[in-house]
Amino acid sequence: MASSWDQVEEAAAAVRRRCGALPDTAIVLGSGLGDFADTLLDAVAMPYGELPHWPAAKVVGHPGRLVIGTTAGKRVAALAGRAHVYEGHSLATVVFAVRVMGRLGVKRVILTNAAGGINTGFAEGALMIVDDHMNLIADNPLVGENDERFGPRFPDMTEVYSKRLRAIADEAAAARGVAVTHGIYAIWPGPSYETPAEIRFLRMAGADAVGMSTVPEAIAARHMGLEVLGISCITNLAAGVLPEPLDHNHILDTTTRVRGAFISLIEGIIERI
Numbered sequence: 001m002a003s004s005w006d007q008v009e010e011a012a013a014a015v016r017r018r019c020g021a022l023p024d025t026a027i028v029l030g031s032g033l034g035d036f037a038d039t040l041l042d043a044v045a046m047p048y049g050e051l052p053h054w055p056a057a058k059v060v061g062h063p064g065r066l067v068i069g070t071t072a073g074k075r076v077a078a079l080a081g082r083a084h085v086y087e088g089h090s091l092a093t094v095v096f097a098v099r100v101m102g103r104l105g106v107k108r109v110i111l112t113n114a115a116g117g118i119n120t121g122f123a124e125g126a127l128m129i130v131d132d133h134m135n136l137i138a139d140n141p142l143v144g145e146n147d148e149r150f151g152p153r154f155p156d157m158t159e160v161y162s163k164r165l166r167a168i169a170d171e172a173a174a175a176r177g178v179a180v181t182h183g184i185y186a187i188w189p190g191p192s193y194e195t196p197a198e199i200r201f202l203r204m205a206g207a208d209a210v211g212m213s214t215v216p217e218a219i220a221a222r223h224m225g226l227e228v229l230g231i232s233c234i235t236n237l238a239a240g241v242l243p244e245p246l247d248h249n250h251i252l253d254t255t256t257r258v259r260g261a262f263i264s265l266i267e268g269i270i271e272r273i
């Protein structure tokens with residue numbers, strides 16, 4: 001299990017030795033969205049395997065590297081690939097990278113993901129600014145003894161996704177001509193996709209999108225006092241909304257299609273942050 005204070009500090013020190021100027025913002029890139037990392041200038045790329053205690057990212061569409069570089073004149077850390085609960089990792093391991101970013105000194109994290117659209121008003125390929133989340137995995141990365149150096153025992157979750165950053169995302173979207181929508185993201189454990197009955201349940205509960213990531217990282221980031229922004233790429237309509245079965249390749253096809261808009265939106269956000 002990687003996530004103790006000492007392991008996080010060791011990894012942060014290893015990154016600091018290699019990364020040049022320190023980043024202010026970290027961006028976790030979801031399935032198929034890793035290409036943003038290639039757009040950074042003056043970049044230093046660190047494959048996860050070269051960093052101490054770093055969990056490997058193994059899913060197709062998750063190459064597994066940390067790239068620190070510059071966009072819009074700002075230094076950012078792009079994390080292409082993340083550890084998921086469904087790979088069998090503990091939640092402490094899932095949030096390791098975000099904690100390292102916090103200890104590296106970033107002020108904010110942008111968490112992106114591929115998600116299924118539950119809201120029937122959503123079209124495939126839509127980009128959704130996350131207004132709030134529902135933690136439906138019956139676990140929490142902060143379970144266990146609390147290390148006060150990371151944050152308090154009972155952190156407030158009233159505004160997980162910063163109003164300020166959501167407003168900046170809306171401004172950037174308008175300026176760049178990228179259509180965005182807003183909604184509530186629910187995490188479901190996976191790796192099997194949801195059933196149509198589960199999707200009806202999630203819709204009744206008020207979720208607009210469902211995925212298998214982001215929520216533990218958002219909780220750990222808020223625990224450390226970092227500002228958080230969440231962006232979901234609605235790669236497919238959730239199970240049962242359309243008559244077709246769900247397929248990971250289709251999800252990656254959608255992320256390839258929205259790649260340009262996604263990168264432009266992220267650049268616009270960084271520019272304004």
Ligand code: HPA
Nearest residue numbers: 114115116210211212238
């Ligand atoms: N469900 C869960 N996770 C997902 C989906 C989905 O429909 N699409 C992309 N990630």
